[in-house]
Amino acid sequence: MFNIKEISQMVIAGDAAKVKELAARALDAGVSPDEVINDGLIAGMNVVGAKFKAREIFIPEVLMAAQALYSGLDLVKPLLEDSQATNLGTCVIGTVKGDVHDIGKNLVIMMLEGAGFEVHDAGIDVTPEGFVELVRRLKPKVLGLSALLTTTMPVMKETIAALKEAGLRDGVKVIIGGAPVTQVFADAIGADAYAPDATVGVDRVKGLLGI
Amino acid sequence: MVVALGIDTGGTYTDGVIVDLERQRIVAKAKALTTRADLSVGINECIDNLHGVNLSRLKLAALSTTLATNAIVEGFGCEVGLIMIGEEPWKELPTRHIRTVKGGHTISGEPLAPLDPEEVARAALEMRDQVDAFAISGYSSVRNPDHELAAKKIVKSLTGCPVVCGHELTTALGFHERTVTAVLNARLIPIVTDLIAAVRRSLSEKQIDVPLMIVKGDGSLISEEVARERPIETILSGPAASLTGATFLTGVKDGIVLDMGGTTTDIAVLVDDKPHLSPEGATVGGWLTRVQAVDMRTTGIGGDSYLQVDKARNLRIGPQRAVPLSVAASQYPNVLSELKLIQQHNYRPVSSQPVDFLYFVQDRNHFALSSEEQEILDRIREMPRSLYLLSREMDTDAELLSYKRLEKAGMVTRVSLTPTDILHVAGLYNEWNTEAALVAADIQAGRAGKDMAGFVEQVRKMIADQICLTLLEKLYCDETAAISVSHCKFCQVLLDKILGNASGEEFGLTLTVNKPILGIGAPAEAWLPEVARTLNTDAIIPPDADVANAVGAITGRVIETMEVLVSRSGEGGFLFFAPWERKRFNRLEEAKAYGLQTATEHVRQKALKAGAGDIRLTTKVDDMFSPVSEHESLYLETRITVSAVGNPKWLNEN
Numbered sequence: 001m002f003n004i005k006e007i008s009q010m011v012i013a014g015d016a017a018k019v020k021e022l023a024a025r026a027l028d029a030g031v032s033p034d035e036v037i038n039d040g041l042i043a044g045m046n047v048v049g050a051k052f053k054a055r056e057i058f059i060p061e062v063l064m065a066a067q068a069l070y071s072g073l074d075l076v077k078p079l080l081e082d083s084q085a086t087n088l089g090t091c092v093i094g095t096v097k098g099d100v101h102d103i104g105k106n107l108v109i110m111m112l113e114g115a116g117f118e119v120h121d122a123g124i125d126v127t128p129e130g131f132v133e134l135v136r137r138l139k140p141k142v143l144g145l146s147a148l149l150t151t152t153m154p155v156m157k158e159t160i161a162a163l164k165e166a167g168l169r170d171g172v173k174v175i176i177g178g179a180p181v182t183q184v185f186a187d188a189i190g191a192d193a194y195a196p197d198a199t200v201g202v203d204r205v206k207g208l209l210g211i
Numbered sequence: 212m213v214v215a216l217g218i219d220t221g222g223t224y225t226d227g228v229i230v231d232l233e234r235q236r237i238v239a240k241a242k243a244l245t246t247r248a249d250l251s252v253g254i255n256e257c258i259d260n261l262h263g264v265n266l267s268r269l270k271l272a273a274l275s276t277t278l279a280t281n282a283i284v285e286g287f288g289c290e291v292g293l294i295m296i297g298e299e300p301w302k303e304l305p306t307r308h309i310r311t312v313k314g315g316h317t318i319s320g321e322p323l324a325p326l327d328p329e330e331v332a333r334a335a336l337e338m339r340d341q342v343d344a345f346a347i348s349g350y351s352s353v354r355n356p357d358h359e360l361a362a363k364k365i366v367k368s369l370t371g372c373p374v375v376c377g378h379e380l381t382t383a384l385g386f387h388e389r390t391v392t393a394v395l396n397a398r399l400i401p402i403v404t405d406l407i408a409a410v411r412r413s414l415s416e417k418q419i420d421v422p423l424m425i426v427k428g429d430g431s432l433i434s435e436e437v438a439r440e441r442p443i444e445t446i447l448s449g450p451a452a453s454l455t456g457a458t459f460l461t462g463v464k465d466g467i468v469l470d471m472g473g474t475t476t477d478i479a480v481l482v483d484d485k486p487h488l489s490p491e492g493a494t495v496g497g498w499l500t501r502v503q504a505v506d507m508r509t510t511g512i513g514g515d516s517y518l519q520v521d522k523a524r525n526l527r528i529g530p531q532r533a534v535p536l537s538v539a540a541s542q543y544p545n546v547l548s549e550l551k552l553i554q555q556h557n558y559r560p561v562s563s564q565p566v567d568f569l570y571f572v573q574d575r576n577h578f579a580l581s582s583e584e585q586e587i588l589d590r591i592r593e594m595p596r597s598l599y600l601l602s603r604e605m606d607t608d609a610e611l612l613s614y615k616r617l618e619k620a621g622m623v624t625r626v627s628l629t630p631t632d633i634l635h636v637a638g639l640y641n642e643w644n645t646e647a648a649l650v651a652a653d654i655q656a657g658r659a660g661k662d663m664a665g666f667v668e669q670v671r672k673m674i675a676d677q678i679c680l681t682l683l684e685k686l687y688c689d690e691t692a693a694i695s696v697s698h699c700k701f702c703q704v705l706l707d708k709i710l711g712n713a714s715g716e717e718f719g720l721t722l723t724v725n726k727p728i729l730g731i732g733a734p735a736e737a738w739l740p741e742v743a744r745t746l747n748t749d750a751i752i753p754p755d756a757d758v759a760n761a762v763g764a765i766t767g768r769v770i771e772t773m774e775v776l777v778s779r780s781g782e783g784g785f786l787f788f789a790p791w792e793r794k795r796f797n798r799l800e801e802a803k804a805y806g807l808q809t810a811t812e813h814v815r816q817k818a819l820k821a822g823a824g825d826i827r828l829t830t831k832v833d834d835m836f837s838p839v840s841e842h843e844s845l846y847l848e849t850r851i852t853v854s855a856v857g858n859p860k861w862l863n864e865n
Contacts, residue, residue: 098781128318150845153837154779157847162318164384165351167301180845185837188847 002029004040007072011044012051014064016071023072033079041072042114049111049199059103062198066110073113087118089209092134093144094122096155101148104178107198108144115202117142128155128162135168142205145191147178156181157189173208177201213862214238214264216272216419217765218254218410219758220245221449223473223515223532224733225253228761229264232862235459239264240758247621248573250278251409258417266419271861275426275452275764278406279399279445284496288398292338294331294366295390296358297323297350302387305394305498308342310334314358315350319781320793323350326358328365335366344400345370346393348377350386355793373400378790380441381492381501382774388492392500396443403442407435422861424822428493428504430455430486430763431770432859434822446495447504449760450477454486454505456763457729460753467682467724469739470759471732473515474532476678478685479507480726487689508685512677514631514734518670519564520658528673534570534624535631537640539595540647546626549597550650558599560609565658566651568626569614570595575622583613588622595626628655633670634737636663675741676710682746686724710745724748731759769823769857775810777802777849789813799846806851807832814853824860828853 004026010018019041026036048065051057091112095105102124109119122134135143143163147153156176163169175193176186186194193208195201213232218225225245229238241260246253258266282288283305291306297315312334314326335345345366349359359376367374375397377389403425410423425438430451438445453470457463464484470477480487486505493504511530519527540546550566558565571591580588586605590596602609617623628651634640635648656666683706707713708720727749730739736752743750755762775789777799785802787794789810796802811828818826831854835847 129323150839150843152781153839153845154847155781158318158778158781161384162351165318165353165386167385167387180839182838185839185845188835188837 002026002031004031004035005043007036007040008044008047011041011065011068011072012047014061014068016064016068019068020071020075023075027076027079033076036076037073037114041069041076045069045111045114046199049197053197053199059107062107063103066107069110069114088116088206088211089141090118090120090138091142091144091205092120092122092131092138092140093146094126094131094134095124095146095148096152096159097125097127097130098155099147099149099152100124101146101178104148104198105144105146108146108177108195108201111198111202112205115206117205128159131159132162132166132168135163135172136166140172141209142173142175144201144205145174145176147176147181150180153178153180153185156191160190173205175201175204175208212268213270214268215765215862216258216261216266216269216421217275217761217763218257218272219275219449219452219760219764220250220253220277221472221760222277222475223513225250225257226758226761227254227257227261228755228758228765229261229269230762230765232766237755237758237762240755240761242758247281249409250276250406251413254410255413255416258413258419266417269419269421271424271765271859272410272414272419272421273424273426273432273764273767273859274410275448275760276406276445277449279403279442280447280449280495282399282402283395283446283498286496287402288395289343289401290341291394291397292335292342292345292372293390293394294334294345294347294362295350296326296348296352296362298386300387300390304390305398306346308338310338312362314362316352316355316358318351318354319778319786320351320355320788322355322358326361328361331362331365332369335369339370339372342372344372344397345374346377346390346397347374348386348390348393352376352378353382353384353389353790354788356790357793373397375400375440380443382790383492383501385501388499388501391498392443392492392502395495395498395500396441399442400439403445404439407439422822422859424767424859426452426455426764426767428502429488429770430505430767432764432767432822433769434820437821443500443502446500446502447493447507450479450507451486451505452760452763452767453477453731454479454481454763455767456759456761457481457731457753458484459762459766460731460755460759461729461751463727463729463751466727466729466751467686468729468731469678469682469735469742471678471730471735471738472513473733474511474513475509475530476512476681476732477507477509478682479505480685480689481729506689508681508688510677510681512630512674513732514634515629517625518628518630518633518655520655522561524658524660526659526669526673528630528670528677532624533567533627533629534595535629535643535648536566536568536626536651537632537635537643537645537648539568539570539626540644543594545594545596547644547647547650549600550647550654553597553599554650554654556599559658560598562610563598564627565599565654566628567598568595569598569601569617569623570626572622572624575620578620578622581613583607584617587612587614587617591623628652630670630674630734630738633667634734637667637671639737671738671741674738675745676712678738678742679710679745680706682724682728682742683722721747727751729753731756733757769818769821769859770854771814771818771821771823772852772854773810773814773817774850774852775806777806777851779846779848799849803832803849803851806849807853810851810853814855818855818857819860822859822861823855823857824863826855826857828855830854 516529
């Protein structure tokens with residue numbers, strides 16, 4: 001009998017090689033890909049999120065854990081797509097123009113993918129028109145904007161304005177985040193939601209979509 | 212004495228009123244039927260009906276008209292060539308002639324690509340022979356009008372046609388809606404120009420030589436010059452004028468205005484003397500525009516709604532319109548005699564009402580008629596005829612008679628039992644032929660399996676309920692989000708209790724509306740008191756409620772408002788965005804001062820052009836900050852709103 005908790009523990013420890021090995025063994029032992037992801041990988045990542053929130057661990061550890069999560073996901077995902085790939089919805093996430101910070105954004109992407117969303121990484125330094133183009137092409141349910149500088153926060157406002165000009169604002173929920181961003185700011189610029197960190201981000205996205 | 216003439220061309224009636232603006236009272240009023248084919252005919256007749264007034268003393272005339280609205284709904288207007296800059300159309304647009312050229316701007320007003328003058332010229336020349344006017348719409352043009360202005364210059368010099376730019380009509384974001392607005396505006400230019408010319412002719416025939424103003428969708432007035440340039444702004448002006456009229460006539464500044472006309476009942480809310488405007492812009496004929504208009508809810512019930520009793524004895528009211536039998540009978544004696552025959556013969560058709568008559572409206576060119584259709588037209592040309600006798604004379608069955616196409620083409624209309632007739636039966640009206648109304652109501656009461664009193668009560672209750680429901684819908688949609696209660700069983704139970712329609716004695720429900728209802732329009736007096744009782748509020752019906760729209764037209768003010776924006780630029784510094792320019796500043800205070808000063812001047816000029824005298828300017832400067840920490844706030848943008856309000860300047864001149 002394979003102990004799925006081992007996978008979770010190795011995710012928390014941030015040991016990518018071990019996670020990959022355990023995931024392969026789990027599949028061999030007949031554990032379903034769904035279980036490996038939900039009860040192993042994501043369960044571990046949820047603990048990481050909680051510890052991060054409680055300031056028990058910090059961003060480097062979270063990134064290690066995320067990498068471990070990915071090494072497992074990469075292995076299991078192809079199998080999932082054959083069975084019943086659970087895509088809760090498409091999200092586009094990126095860092096706004098003038099800003100090249102990507103750690104927080106990448107973290108959110110990992111957490112959302114872990115939670116079952118299909119996430120398109122728009123990258124960094126994305127212009128309002130760049131986001132508009134992606135929203136028009138990919139028709140995501142959610143657009144996530146990240147800004148780590150007070151000087152680039154106004155670009156979030158401009159991005160929402162650009163969505164309005166393009167007639168796309170009503171079709172997509174906009175969620176924003178980043179160290180200097182606040183709920184007050186989100187309200188002021190007409191964003192649909194704000195999340196202080198990646199774990200809350202997943203909850204907010206789910207909330208926006210009524211999941 | 213400062214007297215002025217107000218005219219309202221509604222769906223059914225054209226109302227005229229002469230107001231003494233100094234003493235704030237109505238000197239004369241009149242009505243005539245609206246002549247849709249040529250509105251000036253009805254306007255002429257209406258002015259003729261204004262008796263006992265010395266028209267030479269008039270200072271000003273103002274017009275509220277459904278013409279622009281109807282033209283959009285019915286798809287009339289000239290052919291428009293549209294040049295889109297920087298983006299292809301995403302959705303259907305109200306024209307077939309569309310060219311896309313390179314150019315357009317980002318949301319911060321930087322060019323996406325340079326505008327190629329030759330490409331614009333080519334587009335204009337390609338379309339020149341197929342269109343009468345041009346619309347130009349650039350991507351993000353409200354953030355930088357350069358490309359639209361450059362293209363306008365080129366098109367104008369090459370074609371000589373009227374040219375309209377998106378940024379001239381609105382400062383709101385939304386490329387598609389702005390494009391729709393520009394195209395519709397261009398389409399309406401010849402129509403509104405013709406109307407103004409026709410009204411001018413009517414007035415000069417009567418030796419009235421005064422300035423003419425037109426009502427906008429927000430109830431304010433513009434000069435005829437401005438109306439010719441921006442005719443789109445006159446859409447939905449009828450309901451807007453009714454709000455202004457209601458305030459003038461009642462002195463009430465906070466209330467619910469219920470305007471019951473021949474065709475529809477419109478409900479709008481007045482707060483502190485100002486109507487609620489729709490936040491997104493006016494929707495007309497399925498097109499969402501960026502035109503400011505009164506936020507209003509409409510139900511298809513009016514004095515001339517078509518009353519039907521179906522085979523299952525159910526009653527239906529509207530939304531189709533019919534000429535009231537009492538009105539037709541007062542002009543044509545055969546209507547009453549035919550109704551009496553129908554009553555005697557106990558005629559019971561299936562696909563029409565026994566009391567239906569056909570009434571000739573107008574011929575249409577280029578409309579191929581069958582011989583039967585031609586015969587119908589010939590037989591009703593002199594007077595309306597009942598379907599019953601018409602089919603007997605033509606030796607066919609009324610069910611088979613082919614009049615539906617004629618109705619659709621607007622060549623004939625129906626005469627039948629309407630709420631107006633019911634008011635005659637109930638003894639509340641006696642303006643037209645009461646006997647015809649009585650006979651028709653008796654026939655229809657029989658069809659519904661009721662006695663006359665029961666039938667009249669049923670109709671009254673149904674109309675009052677429909678108005679109550681529309682009114683409540685309007686109020687709860689304003690307070691909460693738009694929600695639909697029609698599928699909610701529990702809501703239906705509650706509503707039935709409120710309206711007093713539910714059986715069961717255990718509990719009742721009363722509802723209180725916190726504002727008075729101002730009733731205007733001819734039928735309001737008859738129907739409103741019951742509505743107000745149900746909703747536990749006051750009904751205020753001023754003495755001249757029947758011509759409130761025309762009163763509103765002439766008592767409106769000139770109001771021009773503009774919003775401009777100062778925003779932090781991504782590249783550092785600050786950007787000022789206005790319909791006429793985009794300018795960069797290093798210091799925020801400089802940008803704001805410049806913005807305030809130029810916006811004020813532009814609005815003042817706009818108001819002057821619209822015909823305002825004694826202009827009062829108000830400015831509002833909203834700085835938007837967002838706290839980023841306990842000690843630090845982030846500047847986002849400044850919205851500068853400038854409003855100019857003035858009375859029509861011609862009223863101040865001596």
